[in-house]
Amino acid sequence: MPRFDYDLITIGAGSGGVRASRMAGKYGAKVAVIENSRYGGTCVMRGCVPKKLLVIGAHFGEYLEDARGFGWTIDAARHDWAALIAAKDKELGRLEGVYKNLLTGAGNTLIDGRGVLADAHTVEVNGKRITAERILIATGGWPVVPNVPGREHMITSNEALDLKQRPQRIVIWGGGYIAVEFAGIFRALGSQVDIVIRADKVLRGFDDDVRAHLQNELTKKGMTIHAGTSIAKVEKKGVGYTVTLASGAVLETDCVMCATGRSPNTANIGLVEAGVKLNETGAVAVDEWSRTSVENIFALGDVTDRINLTPVAINEGRMFAETQFNKTPMKMDYTNVASAVFSQPPVSVVGLSEEDARKHHDVTVFRTAFRPMIHTLSGRDQRTLMKLVVDKKTDKVLGCHMVGDDAPEIIQGLAVALKCGATKAQFDATIGIHPTAAEEFVTMRDPVAVPTPGGEKR
Ligand code: NDP
Numbered sequence: 001m002p003r004f005d006y007d008l009i010t011i012g013a014g015s016g017g018v019r020a021s022r023m024a025g026k027y028g029a030k031v032a033v034i035e036n037s038r039y040g041g042t043c044v045m046r047g048c049v050p051k052k053l054l055v056i057g058a059h060f061g062e063y064l065e066d067a068r069g070f071g072w073t074i075d076a077a078r079h080d081w082a083a084l085i086a087a088k089d090k091e092l093g094r095l096e097g098v099y100k101n102l103l104t105g106a107g108n109t110l111i112d113g114r115g116v117l118a119d120a121h122t123v124e125v126n127g128k129r130i131t132a133e134r135i136l137i138a139t140g141g142w143p144v145v146p147n148v149p150g151r152e153h154m155i156t157s158n159e160a161l162d163l164k165q166r167p168q169r170i171v172i173w174g175g176g177y178i179a180v181e182f183a184g185i186f187r188a189l190g191s192q193v194d195i196v197i198r199a200d201k202v203l204r205g206f207d208d209d210v211r212a213h214l215q216n217e218l219t220k221k222g223m224t225i226h227a228g229t230s231i232a233k234v235e236k237k238g239v240g241y242t243v244t245l246a247s248g249a250v251l252e253t254d255c256v257m258c259a260t261g262r263s264p265n266t267a268n269i270g271l272v273e274a275g276v277k278l279n280e281t282g283a284v285a286v287d288e289w290s291r292t293s294v295e296n297i298f299a300l301g302d303v304t305d306r307i308n309l310t311p312v313a314i315n316e317g318r319m320f321a322e323t324q325f326n327k328t329p330m331k332m333d334y335t336n337v338a339s340a341v342f343s344q345p346p347v348s349v350v351g352l353s354e355e356d357a358r359k360h361h362d363v364t365v366f367r368t369a370f371r372p373m374i375h376t377l378s379g380r381d382q383r384t385l386m387k388l389v390v391d392k393k394t395d396k397v398l399g400c401h402m403v404g405d406d407a408p409e410i411i412q413g414l415a416v417a418l419k420c421g422a423t424k425a426q427f428d429a430t431i432g433i434h435p436t437a438a439e440e441f442v443t444m445r446d447p448v449a450v451p452t453p454g455g456e457k458r
Pocket residue numbers: 146173174175176177178179181197198199203204230259260261262307308309339340341342
């Protein structure tokens with residue numbers, strides 16, 4: 001008679017939980033996966049996937065406009081928001097089926113319900129208690145809405161993906177990934193977009209040149225950025241809303257979207273009762289093996305607030321399964337994790353920003369900004385930025401940054417180069433593919449002049 005019902009109980013069937021459970025199942029473990037919403041989690045159901053489908057859908061508007069410069073006549077193009085949402089929903093339904101099949105195909109038992117830890121080996125779900133040798137917390141995160149008057153009138157990215165109608169006017173609060181991605185979607189489809197940020201520029205944490213360049217491009221697309229302020233209150237007014245900013249400005253709008261960050265889903269799942277400690281940011285505290293303060297309880301993905309990206313959660317899941325169920329101890333390497341912001345134009349980076357690099361290195365910076373070939377004929381006023389940050393002493397490329405079409409596709413390849421420790425000399429020795437934007441990354445010869453030791457300015 002086994003001591004426990006299962007070898008592993010996973011709470012949360014998002015990217016990390018699914019990968020860990022599938023692999024553990026394949027290695028012979030008896031696994032139960034508990035999910036209280038849809039299989040696939042934030043990325044597949046409420047984040048990356050639906051968002052990217054909407055980004056692609058919205059971008060056709062610009063393609064159609066740009067085509068005119070190439071001799072096309074396109075009359076009476078109209079967009080049907082409801083049709084896009086329906087097509088997106090159909091795809092999500094298909095993907096949820098795929099995720100379920102992957103789990104059951106690996107022998108996992110799926111339990112629909114809310115899992116709550118009763119003790120270190122017991123989970124209560126649907127009024128029943130089940131036990132496991134190991135428990136994995138992969139409950140992800142959820143949008144945070146600051147406590148201002150009228151917060152109940154705001155939507156978050158969850159609802160923005162399912163709006164019945166596209167708002168003609170939208171105010172978006174925040175300047176992070178989610179804010180600029182949704183701003184791009186709504187603007188490209190014709191909405192009036194106001195972005196409210198408390199900082200002076202969007203995308204805190206990114207390279208300063210990248211932030212300035214994107215902000216300029218967003219403004220050129222007709223978005224209004226209210227910098228250095230915040231939303232003070234939101235009031236319902238007829239079918240719309242009145243938004244008062246801390247600066248005193250008043251905006252009339254049809255929709256207010258809050259994108260001021262996400263917080264880990266740790267409440268009411270019995271973590272404290274089971275002795276699992278949280279860190280100072282409220283995330284589950286884990287060691288390099290994703291082990292919590294309780295020996296047999298592990299956590300990974302956004303609930304641990306390390307790097308909140310799907311591929312990172314997937315890798316944490318893989319490392320956990322290899323270590324715990326395949327006798328192959330593996331740890332996640334968090335260096336040079338590339339990321340992308342699917343704004344319009346998109347941003348993508350791997351490695352250090354110039355500001356972060358300067359904290360520990362003497363650096364040389366290479367930078368170019370140019371009009372991409374498509375816009376020489378389309379006439380669109382859009383420029384691409386590329387930047388390399390290089391260690392002066394070792395010649396290693398410390399950071400690659402791009403704002404412009406195809407940036408995520410280009411940076412993914414450069415991420416391999418940085419993982420291999422590529423030097424600037426090796427970039428220079430690489431022959432470009434002509435004519436592409438990407439070739440600029442291997443043809444930047446002249447460093448940006450350094451006017452002061454404090455940093456470089458354009
Ligand atoms: P971010 O942390 O990226 O951005 C939050 C924004 O809200 C910032 O501009 C921040 O301002 C602002 N903010 C935070 N708190 C307040 C407040 N109290 N009042 C006013 N403004 C505030 O969060 P997101 O929700 O956009 O995204 C969450 C995470 O999800 C990301 O960090 C990323 O890891 C992941 N993600 C990844 C995507 C991708 O890979 N493409 C897409 C979407 C999400 P300030 O800059 O001043 O701090």
